[in-house]
Amino acid sequence: MILTVTLNTALDVTHHVRALRPHTSHRVSEVRERPGGKGVNVARVLAALGHEVTVTGFAGGATGRVVQERLAAVPGLVDALVPVTGATRRTIAVVDGRTGDTTRFDEPGPTVTPAEWSAFQEVYGDLLAGASAVALCGSLPPGVPVGAYAGLVRSARAAGVPVLLDTSGEPLRRGVAARPDLIKPNADELAELTGSHEPLRATRDARRRGAHAVVASFGADGLLAATPEGHWRATPPVRVRGNPAGAGDSAVAGLLSGLVEHLPWPDRLARAVTLSAATVLAPTAGEFDRATYEKLMTRVSVTAA
């Protein structure tokens, strides 16, 4: 089983309006809700690829109940979320029907108590025993210590479970120092971590800081990988246009599935970049279009960098 950790799960709400006009009232014509947070998105893609996946992190309140009800309906996905007293956050994405642009409002998430954080660490330790790989994803809710991911990386390494870290800012900086097997920063996260805007230099620098391998995502330009086995660039065959929401999470799912299937690095990167493109092209944010995935898969370019 692949384990994904989402400490700040979310109920992702999408509102369609005719046109966004600040400081007025809008009738929402269409409402969609689904479980969110990076690790949850990764898990959904892994489940769609046929992997057994377990989701942990926190869930609480009425929004947490909705998240858990919806996750229960996903085949291949096991819910191991730990209860918290506070309510799981909402993210509201308002889609402007005139331009297609999205305006987001992200709630901060519940304040996690020290007892809840301890309970999570215990559950996490137990789950590691049955995991073939683990992904630690997204932001930290209030109350969780900033060094949280560093501790979770160390536990995974002690248990001999390959660990991927996908976060940003100080939690990423501290997590990298704990020597995760893989990080997947985007351009901004990589620059913030290393102080360098030069991709080749920055990915190598991130490895020196502790990451065993680094796969950096550059949107439509694809992925750049710095690993002990070599350096590669993976580029989608066409420049795709669409909704980039969830594209990074699909790349993480591609990398993780390739890891547990022991694929060579170029094949993992091809899968990740293709899943990413198929997510951008999907009509619903964060889903991926399987036909696109299968069509593009054979045409990705992976070259030595």
Add this chain to the structure above:
Amino acid sequence: MILTVTLNTALDVTHHVRALRPHTSHRVSEVRERPGGKGVNVARVLAALGHEVTVTGFAGGATGRVVQERLAAVPGLVDALVPVTGATRRTIAVVDGRTGDTTRFDEPGPTVTPAEWSAFQEVYGDLLAGASAVALCGSLPPGVPVGAYAGLVRSARAAGVPVLLDTSGEPLRRGVAARPDLIKPNADELAELTGSHEPLRATRDARRRGAHAVVASFGADGLLAATPEGHWRATPPVRVRGNPAGAGDSAVAGLLSGLVEHLPWPDRLARAVTLSAATVLAPTAGEFDRATYEKLMTRVSVTAA
């Protein structure tokens, strides 16, 4: 007991952001949630005034559960909401911390099935037996027939219970024809009903259309009443500035409480206009400031119109 009907109850969510910038992502710094919909707001003010009040209408889904949990905590308020399969809508109010302006996103509400609508009508009939007055408030959710309020007005009249109608558009037009005891349109609703933008003429015209009495609200200009006992204008002693959300619902609560206490019309209007001003001045939208209420109460001007 006073009965308030809210067919389209809501979970009112307020998001504070530093500055609203369309088509970007925002971190929400503060989240507030509370039960909403006009009749629910009216009930909360009535309960705060010391009246026993029963809330009916529909509630469903995770949002409906939150609404009901919160209502259970209000002293003097009885929850008689009827369950529906669909989820109670959310309204999201985004407050721009830079300007104080609010941008609203109102979900449409659950689709009510014919069986659910029948179940509601039965509950409503039972509740009328114990009611000293009833207020029918707000918009209709999808599935409820446009003539719904006309039927509910007729049932109340048949049961000998004074009935106040506060809605807009076609549901108001049809409801008025069923001869409610009182309607409380705002300027726009009155103009839409009567085709006249001239307040004195329009309030008289609304009476001719079927309303026994009409109290129209004109924001900071106060109230204009056309009743069988006379015509009055009630004006707040100062022009208040603040958040007008819920001010109309507080006016309805003032009128209803005055009705069941058999106050003369000028006293009912004074109470309504004062509660309205105290709501605008309250720091939280839809609450009313009791100190302001008591201070302003003696200084309201009610004159023959």
